[in-house]
Amino acid sequence: MIYRCPYPDVAIPEIPLAPFIFRDAVKHPDKPALIDGPSGRTYTFGALWDAIRRVAVGLHRRGFGPGDVLAIYSPNCPEYAICFYAVTLFGGIVTTANPVYTEDELAHQLEDAGAKYLVTIPLFLDKGLRAAHTAGIAETFVIGEGAGATPFADLLIDAGELPDVSFDVHEQVAALPYSSGTTGLPKGVMLTHFNLVANVCQTLAVSPLGEDERVIGILPFYHSYGMVVVMSMCLRAGATVVTLPRFELDSFLKTLQDYRITTAFLVPPIILALARYPGVDAYDLSALGYVTSGAAPLPEVVARNCAERLNVDLAQGYGLTETGPVSHFGPRGGKTPVTSVGTAIPNTEYRIVDVGTGKDAGRGGTGEVWIRGPQVMKGYHNRPDATATMIDAEGWLHTGDIGYSDDDLQLFVVDRVKELIKYKGLQVAPAELEAVVQTHPAVADAAVIPSPDEEAGEVPKAFVVLKSGMAATESEIIAHVAARVASFKKVRLVEFIDKIPKVPSGKILRRVLVERERAVVAAQFSGRT
Numbered sequence: 001m002i003y004r005c006p007y008p009d010v011a012i013p014e015i016p017l018a019p020f021i022f023r024d025a026v027k028h029p030d031k032p033a034l035i036d037g038p039s040g041r042t043y044t045f046g047a048l049w050d051a052i053r054r055v056a057v058g059l060h061r062r063g064f065g066p067g068d069v070l071a072i073y074s075p076n077c078p079e080y081a082i083c084f085y086a087v088t089l090f091g092g093i094v095t096t097a098n099p100v101y102t103e104d105e106l107a108h109q110l111e112d113a114g115a116k117y118l119v120t121i122p123l124f125l126d127k128g129l130r131a132a133h134t135a136g137i138a139e140t141f142v143i144g145e146g147a148g149a150t151p152f153a154d155l156l157i158d159a160g161e162l163p164d165v166s167f168d169v170h171e172q173v174a175a176l177p178y179s180s181g182t183t184g185l186p187k188g189v190m191l192t193h194f195n196l197v198a199n200v201c202q203t204l205a206v207s208p209l210g211e212d213e214r215v216i217g218i219l220p221f222y223h224s225y226g227m228v229v230v231m232s233m234c235l236r237a238g239a240t241v242v243t244l245p246r247f248e249l250d251s252f253l254k255t256l257q258d259y260r261i262t263t264a265f266l267v268p269p270i271i272l273a274l275a276r277y278p279g280v281d282a283y284d285l286s287a288l289g290y291v292t293s294g295a296a297p298l299p300e301v302v303a304r305n306c307a308e309r310l311n312v313d314l315a316q317g318y319g320l321t322e323t324g325p326v327s328h329f330g331p332r333g334g335k336t337p338v339t340s341v342g343t344a345i346p347n348t349e350y351r352i353v354d355v356g357t358g359k360d361a362g363r364g365g366t367g368e369v370w371i372r373g374p375q376v377m378k379g380y381h382n383r384p385d386a387t388a389t390m391i392d393a394e395g396w397l398h399t400g401d402i403g404y405s406d407d408d409l410q411l412f413v414v415d416r417v418k419e420l421i422k423y424k425g426l427q428v429a430p431a432e433l434e435a436v437v438q439t440h441p442a443v444a445d446a447a448v449i450p451s452p453d454e455e456a457g458e459v460p461k462a463f464v465v466l467k468s469g470m471a472a473t474e475s476e477i478i479a480h481v482a483a484r485v486a487s488f489k490k491v492r493l494v495e496f497i498d499k500i501p502k503v504p505s506g507k508i509l510r511r512v513l514v515e516r517e518r519a520v521v522a523a524q525f526s527g528r529t
Contacts, residue, residue, distance in 0.1 A: 001360050002351055003405050005344040010205045012198045012347070012374060016167075017174050018052065018085040020197050021236045025049045028211065033235060034078040035242045037217075037255045043078050045238070055086035056162055058155030062139065064116060066091030066165055069176065071115040071137075072222065073097045073106060073128050075245035079143045079152060080221050081231050083119050086155075088174045088193070090165040095176040095188065096222035098426075099124060100486045103131045110135035113176055113188055113381065122146045169193035176381060177224050179321035185432055188381030189321045191224075198374035199324040200233045202345040206329045207292070211238035213262045214287075218244045218252060218270070223426075224325035225295050229265050229317075239263070249273050253283040260287040267425035268298045268457055271314075275305035285310055290332055292317055295425030296457045297413065303338045316341045318413060322390060322397060324375030328411050340410040348373035351396065352404060355417060366404045368417055370396040419510050421450040421458050426488045428460055430510065433481060433491060437462050440480045442472040447500045447508045451493055452521045461493035463513055465500055 013020060022045070025033075029046025036042075043051065064070065070087045072094060074080055087094045095113040097106055110118065110131060118140045120128040125146040132140050142149035174193045178186040209215070215234045219226030234241050242259045244252060247270065255261070266274075271293055274280055288310060293303070294317040307314040315330025318341035327350065330342035344350055351360055352367040361367040372395045379387035391397050400418030405411050421428040430448040437446040445465040450458035464477060474494040481491045501509040 001363070002349050003344060003409055003411075004349050005346045006409055007205060007343075007346050010201050010346045012194070012201050014169055014194065015197065016088065016091075016169055016172075017193045017196050017232075018089045021085065021200070021232055022049050022052070023236075024238060028238060031211070031238070032240045034081060034217075035240065035259070036078055037242045037244045037259070038251070041078065043082075048078075048082065050159075051082045051156060052085045052089060053162065054157070054159055055082055055155045056089040057158045057160050059086060059092070059117070060090060060163060061158060061160075064092060066167060066172075067093065068117075069093045069095055069113050069115045070117040070119065071095045071097055071110055071113065073099060073101070073118060073120040073124055074143060075099050075121070076217050076221050076226070076243040077121075077143065077245060078243060079119075080243075081235070083152070084175075084221070084227075084231070090162055091167045091172055093173050093176050095178070096227065097178075098222055098486060098488075099220070100488060102484070102486055103127045103134075104484075105486060106131040107134040109178055109186070109188075110137060117141065119143065119152060120149075125149055167193075169197070171378070173378060173381075175224075175227065177222065177227065177321055179224075179427060185429055186427075187383050187386055189224075190378040190381055191324055192378050195324045195375050195377060196228060196232060198347065199228055199326055200236050202347055202373075202375060203229065203233055203326045203329055204237060205346050206331050206342070208332070209234060209237035209239045209263065213237070213239040214259055215239050215241050215263045215265070216244070216252075216256060216259075216261045217241045218247055219265055219267070223295070224321040225265070225267075225319075225425075228325060229292075229294075234263075249277060250279065253280060253285070256285050256288060257283045261285075262287050263290045263292075264288060265292050265294065267295045268293055268302065269424045269455060271298060271306045272302050272455060275302050275309060280309070288312055291315075292330065294318065294326075296422045299454075300339050307338070314338065318342065318411065320397075320399060322377045323371055323373070323399075324377065326375065327371045327373065337410060340406075340412050342411065343409045344411070345373075348375070350405075350411070355402070361404070364404055364406065366402060366414065369399045369401045369403045369411070369413070371399060372396050419449075421448075421460050423458055423460065423488050424456045428489050430460070433460055433462065433485070433489060434508075436481050436484050437464065437477060437491065439484075440472060440477060442466050442470040443477070444468075445500045447510060447513055448491065449510050449513045449517060451517050453492075459492040460489065461495065461517065462491045463495050463497050463500060465497060 025045040033045040140149040318328040319325040330336040351370040402415040403413040433448040444467040451461035
């Protein structure tokens, strides 16, 4: 059966993203829109919109046009939003890169996306320039100053008029974040202007924000959760967003306190810290009223402990980069069970499909979650094969997640068909790490799986088969991988075994290893209680 949102559908305007987000900015031009948390540097809505237009003009003067791609390789800061919306304002595409990517990982994304320009910060400039050289980037901009790059401030000089550019919002891609989807290496997710406008409208209908609200901008803007829910939805609502470049617990708590933050969109590792860190009680967080968790499963005990300790309304949301990202959301002030990820948002349908039969599971039955709605991506960049695997002919996106719906239309996600590892809400592809592990001279074969971890949710664990007559230690394998991948992708655990379980075709039976690992971790946990 098809499940739908219990709320009425919402109207979705067919206009480009930037004019939609800042359509009401003229109503409060002097109100703070973005504040850099560490420095207090502030852009009002009026100044922010002016800066966006100036940067768009500056890019156009340099020959950047509709369909061209600009990459942002930076932590959260006000300039991130300025650059993002300036590019989309006249039909350009933003590809957002994880700021902890290695030089090779960044170069791969730049090349795959066909990026023309790169924007980064001084701290990442050397790595960015090397990746830009490899990928053939035309010009690199730095937010600040740095040798070999053009100051981002140069783009703010010209206040001229933008060219009159029109495009089909249903077809024109605005953002190109990278996701591994259900399996494999990261792929560019084509999110159109209409996808993003739709998802903002849909989510605001369930979780309305007031203009007097102050939101913490700790979720990375390169990730679709931070990009759409915080950087887009909150600004569209007229709320003030206080950005932080990285998560450090005490500075995060001080920011919540000093800026009287009212709403926080977070991930489970941060909520775990709020629930358990003794130092939380030293800060005045009384202004905080709403916390929403997303990007990874949130244990029930952690959710309840955080909500009770901070006296906040805590709910979960659900989605994928490929769904723009939100498909389900717990309403503010609602009676949503803390273990639920909420109901479908307006204009969204979903099904629970039995993995074995391919038919819809009955009411309360468990199966793979399929989603259909205006927020579902256009497809994977240059990967029609992967797109066809992810989205069927009827427009249903197959999430790879296992769940069920109760009588109140609440969705509960309980497991995953797909093999991605979710480390602190970030996606890690096992196949990518297996390829790196196998480059070690002593390794004959390897398989990587998620190992349950209380703090991170899951950590990558490698099962390794050594070559006959050769030796390696756990620390050597871990160090070998760490030198070649971003920090969040590092293998944290290694176990040496005689043989990797596989089907006759050679595909790794990760499920066998996952079940084995869960049993071991469960036994260890029960032994401590």
